[in-house]
Amino acid sequence: MSLPRQVTRPICGIMGTIRLVAGMYLIVITRKRNVGSLMGHAVWKAVDFDVISYKKTVLHLSEIQSQENKTFLSMLNNVLTTDGFYFCTDFDLTHTLQRLANTSPDFQEMSLLERADQRFVWNGNLLRELAAQPELHKFALPVVHGFIVMKPCRINGKIFEWILISRRSCFRAGVRYYVRGIDSEGHAANFVETEQLVLYEGAKASFVQTRGSMPFYWSQRPNLKYKPKPIISKTNHMDGFQRHFDSQLLIYGKQTILNLVNQKGSEKPLEQAFAKMVSGMNNGMLNYIAFDFHKECSHMRWDRLQILVDAVAETQDEYSYFMVNSEDKTVAQQRGVFRSNCMDCLDRTNVIQSLLARRSLQSQLQRMGVLNVGQRIEEQAEFEKIYKNAWADNANACAVQYAGTGALKTDFTRTGKRTRWGLLMDGWNSMIRYYKNNFSDGFRQDSIDLFLGNFAVDESDGPTPLRVQKDWKFLTLPIIMLVAFSMCIVCLLMAGEYTHIIYGERRMTSTVSVF
Numbered sequence: 001m002s003l004p005r006q007v008t009r010p011i012c013g014i015m016g017t018i019r020l021v022a023g024m025y026l027i028v029i030t031r032k033r034n035v036g037s038l039m040g041h042a043v044w045k046a047v048d049f050d051v052i053s054y055k056k057t058v059l060h061l062s063e064i065q066s067q068e069n070k071t072f073l074s075m076l077n078n079v080l081t082t083d084g085f086y087f088c089t090d091f092d093l094t095h096t097l098q099r100l101a102n103t104s105p106d107f108q109e110m111s112l113l114e115r116a117d118q119r120f121v122w123n124g125n126l127l128r129e130l131a132a133q134p135e136l137h138k139f140a141l142p143v144v145h146g147f148i149v150m151k152p153c154r155i156n157g158k159i160f161e162w163i164l165i166s167r168r169s170c171f172r173a174g175v176r177y178y179v180r181g182i183d184s185e186g187h188a189a190n191f192v193e194t195e196q197l198v199l200y201e202g203a204k205a206s207f208v209q210t211r212g213s214m215p216f217y218w219s220q221r222p223n224l225k226y227k228p229k230p231i232i233s234k235t236n237h238m239d240g241f242q243r244h245f246d247s248q249l250l251i252y253g254k255q256t257i258l259n260l261v262n263q264k265g266s267e268k269p270l271e272q273a274f275a276k277m278v279s280g281m282n283n284g285m286l287n288y289i290a291f292d293f294h295k296e297c298s299h300m301r302w303d304r305l306q307i308l309v310d311a312v313a314e315t316q317d318e319y320s321y322f323m324v325n326s327e328d329k330t331v332a333q334q335r336g337v338f339r340s341n342c343m344d345c346l347d348r349t350n351v352i353q354s355l356l357a358r359r360s361l362q363s364q365l366q367r368m369g370v371l372n373v374g375q376r377i378e379e380q381a382e383f384e385k386i387y388k389n390a391w392a393d394n395a396n397a398c399a400v401q402y403a404g405t406g407a408l409k410t411d412f413t414r415t416g417k418r419t420r421w422g423l424l425m426d427g428w429n430s431m432i433r434y435y436k437n438n439f440s441d442g443f444r445q446d447s448i449d450l451f452l453g454n455f456a457v458d459e460s461d462g463p464t465p466l467r468v469q470k471d472w473k474f475l476t477l478p479i480i481m482l483v484a485f486s487m488c489i490v491c492l493l494m495a496g497e498y499t500h501i502i503y504g505e506r507r508m509t510s511t512v513s514v515f
Contacts, residue, residue: 013087014139015049016126018076018450020457021069022061024054027076027126029087036150038163039199041091043148049080072457075447084168084397085122087143094120094142094167096195097206098322098334111137120144120167120193125453145170146192147397149390153383158370160200162361162383164390166398167193169212170452176344176403177228178445181218186243188212190345190402194394196357200368202326207360209338209353210252211345214259214274215244220343222441229266230343232273241277245286254285254336256315258308260293260348267343287315293348309355312338321360323367344403350395358387404441 015027031048051073058066086093092100094117107115113131118124121142130140146166153162171187172179179189191212198205217233217240248255259274261267271290278288289312296304319336338356342348358377365371378384399405449455 011050012044013046013089013141013143014130015046015080015123015143016140017129018126018457020072021065022053022055022058025073025076026052026054027080027123028052032087035086035148036161036163038088038091038150038197039204041088043086043088043091043093043150045148046085046087046143049077051076051080072450075443075450078444078447079451082145082401084145084147084401085143086146086148087141089141092116092142093144093148093165096193096208096322097197097204097324098208101322101324101330111140112142113137113140116142119169119171119191120146122168122170122452124170125451128453144168145401147394149393151386151390153386155365155370155380155383156372156375158200160198160365160368160370162386162390163195163197163199164394165195165197166394167195168398168401169193173452174402174448175441175444177220177222178441179213180220180230181213181233182215182240182244184240186215186240186245186247188215188244190398192345192398194353194357196361198361198364198368200370202328203324203368205321205323205332205364205368206334207321207357207364208252208334209340209356210248211340211349211353213345214261214270214341216241216273216277218270218273227266230270232269237273237277238280242281245281245283248337248339249283249285252337253334254287254319256287256289256312256319256336256338258312258338258340258352259288259290260340260342260352261290262294263290263292264295270343293342293352305351305355308352309359312356313359316356316359321364323364344399346395346399346403350391350398354388354391357391361387404444 009030011028011030012032013029015029017024017026019025028050029046029048030050031046032044033047035043035045037043058069061069090112092112092115095115099117103115111134113121113127114137116124121127122145123143127140127142130136144167146168148163148165150161150163153160169187169191171185172183172189172191174189176190182188189212192210194209194211196207216237217235218230219233220228220230222228245255257274257278259271261271263271275288275290278286289308291308296307315336316338319338320332320334322334323330323332325331338353340349340352362371362377365377366373366375371377377387446455450457
């Protein structure tokens with residue numbers, strides 16, 4: 001009797017294993033795309049995945065169990081199809097250049113899995129079984145989630161590599177409204193470490209910033225309102241707050257907190273609580289700056305962002321950046337970071353981060369000899385286009401992963417000014433966010449918790465309660481609103497040449513709300 005022929009298929013990497021109702025599953029990367037080369041190491045974006053069952057059939061399951069298993073599989077696919085998974089087979093993407101440069105020889109000998117920064121290993125839970133077997137570590141590659149862009153650029157005939165990497169933390173990960181504030185360990189929701197790198201003729205430079213939810217106990221649960229009222233918990237905040245900043249100070253050094261929320265309305269109590277807790281810590285390593293983004297930039301006065309950039313210029317010079325010269329000698333160390341936040345740590349935050357990163361880049365390129373004395377980055381039209389689009393793409397990637405839509409205000413990041421089309425797109429994205437946050441993000445949150453191991457499936461469990469809204473009565477309102485808004489946009493865009501539509505600046509800025 002001949003043995004059945006085995007089916008083989010090529011894979012690009014192993015995400016790990018997970019137990020569902022039907023048993024164990026292997027998750028593999030089936031297609032990848034090259035993003036670029038980081039100091040001679042190929043960086044890949046995972047494009048397609050496959051979830052392979054250890055068992056050939058699910059006949060051993062009851063009808064209810066089978067349905068549950070299908071639901072869990074769809075949850076895994078929900079996470080895997082969220083764009084933004086990256087890996088490298090021979091370089092550690094979880095650490096900044098400065099952290100890697102300050103490690104010991106023993107650290108360099110470790111496998112990528114052993115030495116990875118666990119905050120940014122999104123398949124850490126999936127790799128637990130492989131991690132327990134050192135001989136399999138070469139197959140167990142850490143996968144980060146976020147955004148990476150690598151661009152060869154030219155200024156003054158000098159070619160350099162400009163790179164932007166955003167690493168999303170897998171601790172207290174989730175979606176907008178369902179995950180806010182911090183947990184008991186001090187992990188902040190939607191925490192992202194963003195590193196800007198420049199490589200030129202053997203020299204390397206890096207500038208790091210962070211963003212994250214306001215690090216105390218607060219929530220903003222979806223309740224069908226366009227902007228649910230934030231609620232500050234009555235729990236003792238200082239323990240979690242202290243843990244958060246103890247960790248941040250240890251990893252990054254000094255912290256300048258840029259709080260961009262409104263200083264009136266429902267956001268005001270959050271700003272006041274944050275300021276009070278920073279003051280209560282009485283730590284000279286922490287500096288708190290509140291900047292009411294919407295008030296300062298109202299009526300399209302986006303030039304006023306320079307007020308904040310100028311206010312922190314001296315601090316930014318003190319913090320500096322990391323740089324290694326062409327002889328591999330460290331000539332600068334970054335001694336602190338800007339920790340920016342708005343409500344979601346997406347739209348307003350990304351705008352400010354891009355401005356601070358440009359200022360750092362100006363100094364780095366001058367020091368490397370790419371920019372001549374007196375030249376400004378803003379004057380380099382070809383590079384400016386690359387720079388602005390990459391930061392806008394970074395905003396979109398982080399926004400899709402957390403809020404479910406592209407970012408708001410990206411017209412300013414891409415062009416340096418606010419446009420009517422940008423306002424319309426912000427309105428559209430806000431409506432999509434409203435729908436997703438109220439009617440589909442519960443399932444997305446469950447999916448992330450399953451993927452990261454915050455919820456474990458027991459094969460003997462009965463039906464599992466999931467946050468899936470099945471009552472179609474509640475879907476009527478948002479669907480009508482979406483259709484109405486889309487028709488409004490179509491009418492505006494297709495207005496005839498003799499149709500006069502007057503856009504009051506005050507009116508536009510008051511009707512489009514950004515979080």
